[in-house]
Amino acid sequence: MRRVKGLAALGRAIAGEFAGAARTSAAARRGLLPQVAAATFNSRLPSFAGRSSDGFSQLTLIPSMNHGFPATMCFSSAASPAKEPQSSDKFLPKDAVLYQYEACPFCNKVKAFLDFHNVPYKVVEVNPINKKEIKWSDYKKVPILKVDGENMVDSSVIIDNLYQKINPDNPALDSEEEKKWRRWVDNHLVHVLSPNIYRTASEALESFDYITSHGNFSFSERIIAKYGGAAAMYFVSKKLKKRHNITDERAAFYEAVETWVDALKGRQFLGGSSPNLADISVFGVLRPIRHLQSGRDMVSNTRIGEWYNRMEGAVGESSRIKA
């Protein structure tokens, strides 16, 4: 156990190192950028924070195993190259800044929403160890979105707020069905993803290989980080399986994905002919892992491919702009 904790500390360092390198990496330009970040749980949201759908909080690579989601599990695809600002039809903030971990599924939900609505945003990559980029904030998780001076926290609250800004004449939010599946993403889907990313030694290595080749490491740091981080997360993923009563992580993953496809009931999207907030949430958390082994397996072994491709088309290119 002591050895695992040592590796965890190493992983924590890794997380901090690579977090800042994401924006400029070649991987980001190619459209795939898995990253690691780290989180522990158990802390409460400050009252400032607004509602939280899950109670996750605080960084560490080895999470306390009571509840929550380790950001270490976060993998991200920085979807596409930065593009010129494009206006959303009804909402064009002068300045939107997303404080994030590139790999965080909650951050990726928000990005999928912004991309879908062509809302231009800048990204500030937060160092998960010292979080110096969000020192100014009482809320210590990501995502935090600053829109023209207004701070928004918690991915679902952010999306609700943005939705209202984009649809000022139709503030009625999601249908019961949409709400149900948005909750399912936060309460179930993200927890199934985590043990899959580090399921086997080779998958853990695949993940960390990618992370470390695009982070800001010296040669020796990279080697240590790659093997140490992969080993640590391999062990953590086994604990997460137990915590969430998962016996076969791939089977659980496929089952979740099939459950989602069933929910579509033959519709193009849950929202019908265009994606609703549940479609965007599911897509947002899946996008980071799509090109890892687990994502490739997902497409080969479930019926999600057609919906996923439709979503890629609908969400389109990233509306992220250079900071």
Ligand SMILES: N[C@@H](CCC(=O)N[C@@H](CS)C(=O)NCC(=O)O)C(=O)O
């Ligand atoms: N309910 C929040 C959860 C956010 C969350 O747990 N974010 C993780 C990163 S994936 C985090 O910031 N953890 C705290 C930390 O890293 O210290 C949301 O939906 O935004």
